[in-house]
Amino acid sequence: MTSGNASLGFRPPQQARSRAALQRILVAAEQVLAATGFDELTMAAVADRAGLSVGAIYRRFEGKEQLLNAVKDRLLTRMEDDITTALETVEGGLPEVVDAFTRALADGMSAGAHVIPHVVGKARTTESSERSRRALEHIERLFLDATTAHLGEIRRAEPMTALLVAFRTIIAGCIHRTVTLHAWPDGISWNRWAEQVADMATMYLTSPDRGDRAA
Helix, strand or coil: CCHHHHHHCCCCCCCHHHHHHHHHHHHHHHHHHHHHCHHHCCHHHHHHHHCCCHHHHHCCCCCHHHHHHHHHHHHHHHHHHHHHHHHHHCCCCHHHHHHHHHHHHHHHHHHCCCCHHHHHHHCCCHHHHHHHHHHHHHHHHHHHHHHHHHHHHCCCCCHHHHHHHHHHHHHHHHHHHHHHCCCCCCCCCHHHHHHHHHHHHHHHHCCCCHHHHHC
């Protein structure tokens, strides 16, 4: 997890054995959320799923809110790391970069689709909101750093503004789909969805503005 853990009310353990136990707790918490929802996320349920004592949970977290913050931090950190790797290894031009970013983001969202609706709906403390803001800023910077190397391929009048529009459209669509898919299924796989969204974003970035088209 990130160095921001302390601001979320918990500190990462230093010993390997303790780190492993923490991961068991967080995986168990995700499993409880996926199986029963937020209302049934209790320290006892998580301890039972993790094969630990309730006391072992409370030694790391003061309560349910801190535990939920830790689950959220784990999901966001994993997503940030996966996007970083995808953009560091992508080859090609702007279409390939946009595609790699969108697929990595969609993969992260789909992997946490069973948990994210509960996290978004319940983890609303100041610390949790700050962690979300930092993640969005980091992911935005990753996208901009990767795409600005291909500004020559962008045909909009204001390329940087266009990149911001593309980024926010991609991430907003991904978050919306994750939160609503269980109640509003669309019959599309995450891979297909990412492909379509990346194509739309690339088409927008590589198309001239309306005034230029009319001319």
